[in-house]
Amino acid sequence: MEQVIYKDRKNTDCAKWDGLKEKFGQDDLLAMWVADMDFEVPVCVKKALQKYVEEGVYGYYQVPDSYYEAFMNWEKTNHDYEVKKEWIRFSPGVVPAINWLIQILTKKDDSILIMPPVYHPFREGILANERRKIDCPLWIDNGIYKMDVENFEKKIVEEDVKLFILCSPHNPVGRVWTEEELRAVLEICKKYQVYVIADEIHQDIVTGEKKKVTAATVGEYDEILVTLTAATKTFNLAGCSNSFVIIPSEKIRTQYDEFLNSMHMLSGNTFGYIAVQAAYEGGREWLDKVRTIIKGNYERMKELFSEKLPEAIVYPMEGTYLAWIDLGAYIKKEDMKEIVQNKAKIAVDFGDWFGGEEYASFIRLNLATRLENVEETVNRLEAALK
Numbered sequence: 001m002e003q004v005i006y007k008d009r010k011n012t013d014c015a016k017w018d019g020l021k022e023k024f025g026q027d028d029l030l031a032m033w034v035a036d037m038d039f040e041v042p043v044c045v046k047k048a049l050q051k052y053v054e055e056g057v058y059g060y061y062q063v064p065d066s067y068y069e070a071f072m073n074w075e076k077t078n079h080d081y082e083v084k085k086e087w088i089r090f091s092p093g094v095v096p097a098i099n100w101l102i103q104i105l106t107k108k109d110d111s112i113l114i115m116p117p118v119y120h121p122f123r124e125g126i127l128a129n130e131r132r133k134i135d136c137p138l139w140i141d142n143g144i145y146k147m148d149v150e151n152f153e154k155k156i157v158e159e160d161v162k163l164f165i166l167c168s169p170h171n172p173v174g175r176v177w178t179e180e181e182l183r184a185v186l187e188i189c190k191k192y193q194v195y196v197i198a199d200e201i202h203q204d205i206v207t208g209e210k211k212k213v214t215a216a217t218v219g220e221y222d223e224i225l226v227t228l229t230a231a232t233k234t235f236n237l238a239g240c241s242n243s244f245v246i247i248p249s250e251k252i253r254t255q256y257d258e259f260l261n262s263m264h265m266l267s268g269n270t271f272g273y274i275a276v277q278a279a280y281e282g283g284r285e286w287l288d289k290v291r292t293i294i295k296g297n298y299e300r301m302k303e304l305f306s307e308k309l310p311e312a313i314v315y316p317m318e319g320t321y322l323a324w325i326d327l328g329a330y331i332k333k334e335d336m337k338e339i340v341q342n343k344a345k346i347a348v349d350f351g352d353w354f355g356g357e358e359y360a361s362f363i364r365l366n367l368a369t370r371l372e373n374v375e376e377t378v379n380r381l382e383a384a385l386k
């Protein structure tokens with residue numbers, strides 16, 4: 001029987017716990033930030049890596065067909081997406097792929113649209129590559145974040161948008177988009193020939209009632225859509241630097257290949273290939289148990305907020321293991337760091353990272369950890385506010 005083992009990661013050169021001083025200026029914080037689990041990987045991954053290590057030779061690696069087959073089977077079985085091998089390209093991570101695709105699909109000063117509050121490397125990639133960032137903020141309807149489809153089309157036309165970066169499931173608000181929601185924005189992109197990058201790295205972490213829908217499956221969008229995903233969030237393999245770039249369009253594939261060839265970026269790290277293949281082949285039982293833990297952590301966190309800080313708004317977490325919480329009823333925006341970080345001693349992802357001052361009363365909490373850390377987080381917040 002597969003077990004999910006909690007790991008104390010302090011003093012293991014772990015960025016989440018040992019990088020606190022560098023990131024926050026303090027090393028005595030409870031690490032509830034960056035999307036990185038505190039769980040050991042599935043046994044199948046450890047065994048596969050151990051077998052390779054024991055071989056004792058770590059030279060050039062030829063990626064086997066079984067690696068691609070493991071991924072294609074996973075996508076078909078879990079996401080109803082039939083990926084062809086010739087569509088698959090490599091990237092060491094989803095963020096590098098986003099930056100590369102920004103350079104491939106757009107020119108300097110082109111407009112790129114995002115939907116804040118959203119994963120901050122989207123914004124950083126747009127600005128670092130000297131493109132224009134166009135915001136189409138999500139809106140809240142009865143406590144649920146939704147896409148503003150009317151404003152989306154308006155912005156695309158008025159700002160001459162060339163590329164849309166979609167986050168699905170959405171980080172940080174936790175929405176799992178429906179087929180209808182995805183089709184609505186993708187049809188607009190198709191109408192105006194706007195390229196789409198679909199960041200679906202959190203695709204396997206769905207704990208609510210909704211089924212995650214792969215954007216590429218809701219219509220005919222092959223000529224404009226590139227899907228990015230990875231096993232990194234699913235199986236806690238971020239250190240293995242291995243992600244998938246799925247490009248059905250031959251034209252975009254050619255552009256992508258030429259771009260990577262210019263950097264001689266031809267393949268990844270052997271350990272990453274081996275870990276990812278093993279996870280997709282044998283990690284399903286582990287994942288099911290992890291999702292149960294995450295869901296339990298979320299429900300317990302909601303219960304504690306309701307009891308101790310009832311005016312905090314805890315948004316539904318349909319997907320990801322990241323809770324999005326508005327503490328504006330208790331803390332002024334300008335006091336967030338002082339109270340959450342300096343008084344409560346918690347390392348969080350602050351809301352303004354995801355879209356500016358408008359979200360400064362929010363925090364994002366990582367729930368892929370042991371229950372005691374979740375409970376301690378709410379207890380510390382309550383104590384700091386008192």
